[in-house]
Amino acid sequence: xxxxxAAHALGYAANWxxxxxxxxxxxxxxxxxxxxxxxxxxxxxxxxxxKPEDRPRPPLAEIVTRFGG
Numbered sequence: 800x801x802x803x804x805a806a807h808a809l810g811y812a813a814n815w816x817x818x819x820x821x822x823x824x825x826x827x828x829x830x831x832x833x834x835x836x837x838x839x840x841x842x843x844x845x846x847x848x849x850k851p852e853d854r855p856r857p858p859l860a861e862i863v864t865r866f867g868g
Contacts, residue, residue, distance in 0.1 A: 806844045812851075813844045 806813035817840035820826045827838065 802842050802844075806842075811844050812847045813842060815840045815842050817841070 800815065803813040803815050817838075821838040821840055827836070830838075832838070
């Protein structure tokens, strides 16, 4: 996440994505990983043409509870 944070601080857009290809043996073999090596995810860094819209999020009251209050 430090790489993503640093990219954003420099004015780039960045995203860490872990998808099926991080676990696919064919992809891992192509990248030269051995049987005991794994990929945590892929960090994509670039520039955006327009600011992306925020994804829909549930109201906090529906997903947050307070402890001891």
